[in-house]
Amino acid sequence: MAPTMVALILSLALSGAAGLSGTVVDATGGVIPGAAVVVLDAAHRPTSQKTVTNARGEFVLDAAAPPVEIEVTLAGFSVRRVMVNASPATIVLEVAPEAMQVIDVSARQPERWRDGTTGATTLTRTDLDRVPAMTPDESLKVISGFSLFRRSSSRASNPTTHGVTMRGLSASGASRALVVFNGVPLNDGFGGWITWERLPSAAIDQVTVQRGPMSDVFGSDALGGAITLMSPAVRRPSGTALLEAASLDTRSVAASGGGASGRAAIFGAASWFDTAGFIPLEAATRGPADVATDTTWTNVYGRATFGAARRLTLGGWGGRDDRGNGTVVQRNASHGGTGTAAFETTTGQTQLAARLSSSVNRYEQTFSALLTVAGVSRASERLTSTQHIDTDVTRGIVEVRRSVPKGVAAIRASFTQTNSDFEDIQTASTVAKTLVDDNQSLSAQFAIAPVSAVTLSAGGRVEWRKAGNATSPVALDPASVGRIAAAWRISNVVTARAAAGSSHRWPTLNELVRNFSAGTVTTVANTDLAPERARSIEAGLDAAKGHFQVSVTGFRSIVRDAIANVTTSVVGSAITRQRQNAGEAHSAGVELDASADSKWIRVRGSATVLNARFRNSREAALEGNWLPQVPRLSLAGTADVFLPRGHVASLVVHRVSTQFDDDRNTAAFKLADATQIDARVGGTVRMAGWYVAIENLSDARLETGRSGSTTLPLVTLAQGRAVRVGVSLRLPR
Numbered sequence: 001m002a003p004t005m006v007a008l009i010l011s012l013a014l015s016g017a018a019g020l021s022g023t024v025v026d027a028t029g030g031v032i033p034g035a036a037v038v039v040l041d042a043a044h045r046p047t048s049q050k051t052v053t054n055a056r057g058e059f060v061l062d063a064a065a066p067p068v069e070i071e072v073t074l075a076g077f078s079v080r081r082v083m084v085n086a087s088p089a090t091i092v093l094e095v096a097p098e099a100m101q102v103i104d105v106s107a108r109q110p111e112r113w114r115d116g117t118t119g120a121t122t123l124t125r126t127d128l129d130r131v132p133a134m135t136p137d138e139s140l141k142v143i144s145g146f147s148l149f150r151r152s153s154s155r156a157s158n159p160t161t162h163g164v165t166m167r168g169l170s171a172s173g174a175s176r177a178l179v180v181f182n183g184v185p186l187n188d189g190f191g192g193w194i195t196w197e198r199l200p201s202a203a204i205d206q207v208t209v210q211r212g213p214m215s216d217v218f219g220s221d222a223l224g225g226a227i228t229l230m231s232p233a234v235r236r237p238s239g240t241a242l243l244e245a246a247s248l249d250t251r252s253v254a255a256s257g258g259g260a261s262g263r264a265a266i267f268g269a270a271s272w273f274d275t276a277g278f279i280p281l282e283a284a285t286r287g288p289a290d291v292a293t294d295t296t297w298t299n300v301y302g303r304a305t306f307g308a309a310r311r312l313t314l315g316g317w318g319g320r321d322d323r324g325n326g327t328v329v330q331r332n333a334s335h336g337g338t339g340t341a342a343f344e345t346t347t348g349q350t351q352l353a354a355r356l357s358s359s360v361n362r363y364e365q366t367f368s369a370l371l372t373v374a375g376v377s378r379a380s381e382r383l384t385s386t387q388h389i390d391t392d393v394t395r396g397i398v399e400v401r402r403s404v405p406k407g408v409a410a411i412r413a414s415f416t417q418t419n420s421d422f423e424d425i426q427t428a429s430t431v432a433k434t435l436v437d438d439n440q441s442l443s444a445q446f447a448i449a450p451v452s453a454v455t456l457s458a459g460g461r462v463e464w465r466k467a468g469n470a471t472s473p474v475a476l477d478p479a480s481v482g483r484i485a486a487a488w489r490i491s492n493v494v495t496a497r498a499a500a501g502s503s504h505r506w507p508t509l510n511e512l513v514r515n516f517s518a519g520t521v522t523t524v525a526n527t528d529l530a531p532e533r534a535r536s537i538e539a540g541l542d543a544a545k546g547h548f549q550v551s552v553t554g555f556r557s558i559v560r561d562a563i564a565n566v567t568t569s570v571v572g573s574a575i576t577r578q579r580q581n582a583g584e585a586h587s588a589g590v591e592l593d594a595s596a597d598s599k600w601i602r603v604r605g606s607a608t609v610l611n612a613r614f615r616n617s618r619e620a621a622l623e624g625n626w627l628p629q630v631p632r633l634s635l636a637g638t639a640d641v642f643l644p645r646g647h648v649a650s651l652v653v654h655r656v657s658t659q660f661d662d663d664r665n666t667a668a669f670k671l672a673d674a675t676q677i678d679a680r681v682g683g684t685v686r687m688a689g690w691y692v693a694i695e696n697l698s699d700a701r702l703e704t705g706r707s708g709s710t711t712l713p714l715v716t717l718a719q720g721r722a723v724r725v726g727v728s729l730r731l732p733r
Helices: 003-016 125-130 136-142 509-513
Strands: 020-025 036-040 046-052 058-061 068-073 080-084 089-092 121-124 178-181 206-211 225-230 238-246 250-261 264-275 295-306 310-324 331-347 350-373 376-404 407-426 430-451 454-469 474-489 494-505 516-518 521-524 532-545 548-560 563-571 574-581 584-597 601-615 633-642 648-656 674-685 688-695 703-708 713-717 722-731
Touching: 020 036, 020 068, 036 058, 046 058, 080 089, 121 125, 121 136, 125 136, 136 206, 136 633, 136 648, 250 722, 350 516, 376 516, 407 509, 430 509, 454 509
Parallel strands: 020 089, 178 225, 521 574
Antiparallel strands: 020 058, 036 046, 036 068, 068 080, 121 206, 206 225, 238 250, 238 722, 250 264, 264 295, 295 310, 310 331, 331 350, 350 376, 376 407, 407 430, 430 454, 454 474, 474 494, 494 532, 516 521, 532 548, 548 584, 563 574, 584 601, 601 633, 633 648, 648 674, 674 688, 688 722, 703 713
């Protein structure tokens, strides 16, 4: 029989058969093998009906029949969700740029836990719900190498310590990683601190962590990486209410809901949290002045979207919190919020988007000196300083993205304008400063797939900055950064990737002008700080087949003019440090991630091994020292067991090795290694849900800080064992 007749018979047979078939192609019509095709249910969630395109880009889903919604994903391409009304279907995928700041910020179902092409790690809302955590940053501990300053979480720690550490580029309060929510930075404009407590947890539907420099896309604050938080897409009415109670007299209430009608959609979320807290100082050195770190916060989020091809999005979030810092006198409080308006339109192969946002943050903090009375240490305290920080930040960005043959290109222009009033009221004097921090940038990204198995991308950015006293701000030299990356899908199983780039970080206003004390340590600002500039390389290999994935990544970064809190004097237990450009910070390491799942269990593991040291130091005492706040080894593992009737039991293990709390690597200030085990079990009965969680299941000793005298250091600890229960009500979708 002639080949053409065979092809005709097969074609007729397929067209008459039940099920769904089709071909996945790129923008030029080239077929794409290895793309994952999954059928979505009525709530737009993935089902068990899924397949992968063959070498000719073809797929067949025997159990699905049009009309049906499917999602097509492949590393290096934008996720495509489409309602298929006829079979066979042709699905066109576009090459995805590295990270768009305005366009397409809604959460999408990731192809894998760690993307084989970009190396990004993604946690979905389901992942976040199964982690026994109460704040977004606590959930991220399942990714090795991620931590906040001093191993603490935003639940109880001072907001001015909410800096993110990734890949050994340690934070010193200010963050070396950027956190964005729907494209808008959560990093405070004065100190770079991340305002986690401003967002209700229900406002976050997906978290993507990109370890490694991202300054070419996001600018100064992304020297060490970027964390992207995305809100849920709303397609039909939904609503959830949650009540929680826990140890330490902890209570919380949360609610969220939304709906869509025509081309309009709304979503909102709010939460309230209150805890009596715990005393962080270990019992051996406590005094009468030491009290629990009580915390209260409230927050709210709302978003409204109008249109489709031309879309207007209005949104906003905000909140307030009040915290004890561990003594009677020392407290801090903050409040603030952000409002955003974004517009995007699509004409042919071109997308145009613009966004304007305005953020207001207010901080108030008190400091004290602890006193010894009648031989009793820490018997009382004396107020030494009250600080007020009022910061207003306006950000604007315009972005154009256009499909080009076998790829996509994007250009953007942005500006940030910061006005800040800083006041330090001391016993004998008051320091008041009015500050500005303005910068503008131009950037471009380009991604292309010359063949379906290879993705190439490149990006560059130029930034200009003027900062300092409002009457005489100092203009710094422009910063130019860039990044190139490549990924090669060697087979349907194995993908190799590599990237190299430069990045930078301007010193924050906080580092330039604000002095502060924490315990017996006083940190002094430095108006002469130079910007940090970094070079980084990385290479990775990813193997994924069916329900299994293994990913290994090696990296190396060198930060020039690294800003560190450098010890300048030690008198008894009184330590003075100054922010200085200490020389170079070298960080090299390996990341290993693995996942496996079946019908009854899902297991994920993550490990990071680091060598992070001072090199070419300007002070001989620092040369070769380990960077403070960086463990040599961090491990994270999760196991989710799927029980009958939709119940799920989860276990999270997080371990970090020893790390130093100071730049001099003082033996007395070396934090012990720590292992924390958290557990959770929960389920649903119709519209009602329940869970029980135990944090720090083994009641392990978790050191978060060491300071004071080298003979009897003051050791602060994380929370011990705590039990939390919750009940929820979910309205049907």
